[in-house]
Amino acid sequence: MGQSLCVQCRTQPVDPAWRPFCSERCKLLDLGNWVAGRYRVEGDATTIRNSDDPDPDA
Template structure:
């Protein structure tokens, strides 16, 4: 298995990465918004108040 960041062979301690550096690069990309999980933005509440109201109306 190769590291998805740099292409080197992976190390069991950091799998699926080869090093802590590559794991940190991947985490940084998630946190900066470089990676995005596709989804329906319309289905998500705009505010915390809307989420709370939706949750209380289901009970």
């Protein structure tokens, strides 16, 4: 086997078209998390979505 799993959902095999993700959806999810984290570090803005659990356990 030796097929890599998507770094976002970690359940689906990586699609070469979207690697290291399995799909565009996971790519966008990962980007969203990155942006949210960046904004959160930057300041006091709580106007972004209030995510209580950005990393759901599978």
